[in-house]
Amino acid sequence: MKSLIKKFLKVAIILLFFSAFADVNAQLSKVQILDFENFEPLLNKSNDTVYVINFWATWCVPCVKELPDFEQLNATYADKNFKMILVSLDFKSALESRVIPFVAEKNIKAEVLLLHAPDANAWINKVNPSWSGAIPATVIYKNDFRLFHEGSYTYQELNTIVKPLINP
Amino acid sequence: MKKSFFTLIFTLLISVASMAQGYKVGDKAADFNLMNTDGKMVSMADYPDSKGFIVIFTCNHCPYSIAYEDRKIALAEKFAPLGYPVIAINPNDSTIVPQDSYSNMVKRTAEKGFPYPYLLDADQTVFQQYGATRTPHVYLLNKESDDLIVRYIGAIDNNYENAKNASEHYVEDAIEALQQGQNPDPDFTKAIGCSIKIKKS
Numbered sequence: 150m151k152s153l154i155k156k157f158l159k160v161a162i163i164l165l166f167f168s169a170f171a172d173v174n175a176q177l178s179k180v181q182i183l184d185f186e187n188f189e190p191l192l193n194k195s196n197d198t199v200y201v202i203n204f205w206a207t208w209c210v211p212c213v214k215e216l217p218d219f220e221q222l223n224a225t226y227a228d229k230n231f232k233m234i235l236v237s238l239d240f241k242s243a244l245e246s247r248v249i250p251f252v253a254e255k256n257i258k259a260e261v262l263l264l265h266a267p268d269a270n271a272w273i274n275k276v277n278p279s280w281s282g283a284i285p286a287t288v289i290y291k292n293d294f295r296l297f298h299e300g301s302y303t304y305q306e307l308n309t310i311v312k313p314l315i316n317p
Numbered sequence: 318m319k320k321s322f323f324t325l326i327f328t329l330l331i332s333v334a335s336m337a338q339g340y341k342v343g344d345k346a347a348d349f350n351l352m353n354t355d356g357k358m359v360s361m362a363d364y365p366d367s368k369g370f371i372v373i374f375t376c377n378h379c380p381y382s383i384a385y386e387d388r389k390i391a392l393a394e395k396f397a398p399l400g401y402p403v404i405a406i407n408p409n410d411s412t413i414v415p416q417d418s419y420s421n422m423v424k425r426t427a428e429k430g431f432p433y434p435y436l437l438d439a440d441q442t443v444f445q446q447y448g449a450t451r452t453p454h455v456y457l458l459n460k461e462s463d464d465l466i467v468r469y470i471g472a473i474d475n476n477y478e479n480a481k482n483a484s485e486h487y488v489e490d491a492i493e494a495l496q497q498g499q500n501p502d503p504d505f506t507k508a509i510g511c512s513i514k515i516k517k518s
Contacts (some may be wrong), residue, residue, distance in 0.1 A: 161319055208380055211512060212413060238509050240380065267478040270485075272473070273507040283451035283512035298451075300512070 179251055182241060185266040189275065191234060195292045199226070199314045201233045202288040203309070204264075204276075207243070207251045211301050212285040216255065218304040222311065223259040230291075232260040238284060241265045276309045339400040339448010342504045344466040346372075346458050349443045351406065351436035352419070354426040357405070359434045359457075361465065367496065368400030369441030371469075371488060372450040374438075376407045377425050378416035379511035381477050382452045386429060388480050389453075393433040401457075401492050403433035408444035408452070410516035421484070431501060433473030444513055455488055459495050465479055468495060 193299050203219055205212035216235075222306060223233040235257065239248050244263055252261050266272055276298035280286055286299045289307075291314045340346060346506035350360045361370055371392055375382040388402035393403035411418035419437050426435050438444050447456055469491035472485035 206380075208378075209511060210514070231396040240384075241489070242478075267476040267482065267507045268484075269477065270475055270506040273509070280507070282507045284509065284511045 179235045179261060180237070180244060180252060181262045181267050182244065183229045183262055185244050185272040186262065188266070189255060189272075190303060192276065192288065193289075196231055197292060197316070199229075199231045199311055200289070201231070201311065202236060202285050202290075203233070204238055204286045206238045206248045208239070209284050214249075215285060215301045215303070216257070217234070218302060218307060221304045222307045225308070225309065227258075231311070235259050235261045237263045240265060253270070264316055304310060319501075322464055339395075339446065340456065340470070342470060344467050346456065346467050347446060348465070349389055349406075349436075349438075349483065351435055351438060351443065353434045354419075354423045354431075357510055359436055361404070364402060366400070367402055367460065369457065370427055370465070371396060371401055371403045371492075372447070372456040372458060373403060373405045373473075374388060374408050374447070374452055374454040374456075374513070375405050376409045376414075376417045376423050376452045376511070378414050379452045381508070384477055385453050389430060390429070392473070393431075395489075396487055397433070399492075399496070405435045406438050406443060407432065407435065408438040408441060408512040409450060412516065413514040441516060445505045449513060451508070451512055453508075455486035455512060457491050457495075458499070469501045469504050471503075475506075478507060493514050 152259075191200070192202065201219070201222065202214075205216070207213070219233065221236065223231075237248050241263065248261070248263060251257075269282060273280050276288060279297060280299055283299055285301055286297070287296075287302055289296045289310055294314065296310060321475065337462045348361045350358050361367075364370070373389060375385070375389070389403060397403065407417055407422055409417040415421075419439075422435055422437060425431075449456070450505075453473065455469070455471060455473060456467055457467045458465040460466075469488065471487060473486075473488050474480070474483040475487070476483035487501075487503065487506050491504070496499040
């Protein structure tokens with residue numbers, strides 16, 4: 150009996166080990182690193198989709214605080230003409246040590262990518278000329294409709310903007 | 318009644334507008350009197366022989382500020398002897414980010430041996446007056462007939478992640494331009510930074 154329990158535990162531990170490993174790998178492939186050149190097209194699609202693009206970082210207190218509201222919005226419109234992209238501005242070196250574990254731990258469903266573009270003065274104005282560079286900051290657009298906000302959003306505020314843009 | 322209502326709205330609009338704007342290049346900068354990490358108060362008036370100041374809004378917790386710590390030290394070591402000392406100011410409210418408390422500033426100063434004052438903007442008025450929105454955020458001031466004129470606003474250089482990969486050294490170039498009697502070009506740059514944490518009223 151005792152050896153049976155031992156065997157069971159052994160198998161369970163091995164299974165746990167592999168499932169954890171598989172999970173990390175699944176998340177690993179989910180966070181892509183892009184430079185600005187490759188990221189920029191995501192700011193200028195005209196395919197009738199509502200894009201909500203949020204600039205954040207794992208160490209940014211107000212960014213982390215507003216993430217559940219963004220996730221809630223993403224869940225509300227997941228099957229609609231809607232696309233959310235959470236653009237991490239963490240350092241590239243923090244991808245595996247911070248960003249991927251964070252995404253896994255918080256079980257983030259929206260697409261996460263890491264923008265590696267340290268020459269920020271060269272691209273901040275291309276996101277929006279009124280952006281000072283502080284995060285969080287969010288772009289919401291659909292075709293010609295475009296809105297930018299430096300600072301936090303609540304679910305209520307996001308939904309007020311997004312709801313009228315969703316196709317019936 | 319109606320008149321006072323409009324006056325109120327007007328005053329509100331003006332105050333919001335001035336809060337959001339802060340200084341632009343060419344504006345006259347005001348002095349401040351803030352506590353350093355040695356417990357002493359520091360003003361720019363304490364430096365009668367300086368030619369200007371590198372005022373940097375920064376803090377303890379922000380990874381961008383930390384990434385620039387050694388570069389701030391290098392700026393101070395290079396330019397203080399040439400008449401442009403660095404003055405660092407922490408504008409954050411520590412009830413929002415405890416790591417940015419005064420005692421943690423004292424600790425960080427001891428760890429890094431900052432060769433410049435590291436001041437606390439305790440009532441959060443100085444950063445609003447200057448118009449800083451993030452850390453780090455640099456205001457280069459130049460002394461011109463007893464006034465301090467803002468001559469550059471923005472980033473230290475163009476690579477927050479790695480000093481060695483920076484190809485533009487904005488603050489150094491700006492000071493060198495001033496030394497030659499020219500206006501810096503560029504005189505305004507942007508950078509990613511941590512938003513300044515404002516006390517909730």
